[in-house]
Amino acid sequence: MPSAVAECHIRSADGFLIVYSATDRHSFEAVPAIKRLLDDQRRARNVSCVVVANKADLQHQRRVTTAEGERAAAELACAFFETSASDGGDDIAEAFHELYREVKRRKLLEGKSRRRSSAQQVKQVLNKVFKIQNAS
Numbered sequence: 001m002p003s004a005v006a007e008c009h010i011r012s013a014d015g016f017l018i019v020y021s022a023t024d025r026h027s028f029e030a031v032p033a034i035k036r037l038l039d040d041q042r043r044a045r046n047v048s049c050v051v052v053a054n055k056a057d058l059q060h061q062r063r064v065t066t067a068e069g070e071r072a073a074a075e076l077a078c079a080f081f082e083t084s085a086s087d088g089g090d091d092i093a094e095a096f097h098e099l100y101r102e103v104k105r106r107k108l109l110e111g112k113s114r115r116r117s118s119a120q121q122v123k124q125v126l127n128k129v130f131k132i133q134n135a136s
């Protein structure tokens with residue numbers, strides 16, 4: 001159960017980076033539950049998330065393969081990146097940038113469907129008005 005502060009952040013954030021350690025299977029196995037928690041708190045499945053496997057440089061301590069990470073992220077419909085906080089590679093910036101792009105895409109789609117539904121409401125009202133006028 002998240003704390004009240006965490007709940008507040010979950011409700012207000014536009015997007016989430018879900019980070020696990022490629023050297024720690026438990027952290028990897030927690031990813032689907034974290035995504036579910038975010039979906040439940042937002043009462044929607046359209047939360048923008050990117051899954052990140054950190055500590056990719058520690059190859060000799062690796063406990064989660066790249067393929068497993070990719071598969072888990074795909075099952076959650078999230079983009080996937082492997083990063084190393086210690087070598088500071090481009091993948092870190094790319095993960096943040098992809099999350100930014102995903103949030104923008106979702107907002108654009110939500111804006112379009114909101115505009116469509118308000119246009120439909122106007123159409124329904126006009127139809128009713130015309131029906132009433134024709135009937136009288």
Ligand SMILES: Nc1nc2c(ncn2[C@@H]2O[C@H](COP(=O)(O)OP(=O)(O)OP(=O)(O)O)[C@@H](O)[C@H]2O)c(=O)[nH]1
Pocket residue numbers: 021054055056057058083084085086087
């Ligand atoms: N080599 C390497 N070390 C890292 C990386 N990210 C964090 N660390 C180091 O890992 C140690 C633990 O850091 P965190 O993973 O942030 O802390 P934690 O969540 O408590 O993780 P654990 O202690 O590993 O369970 C620190 O010494 C970090 O400097 C990375 O990408 N590569």
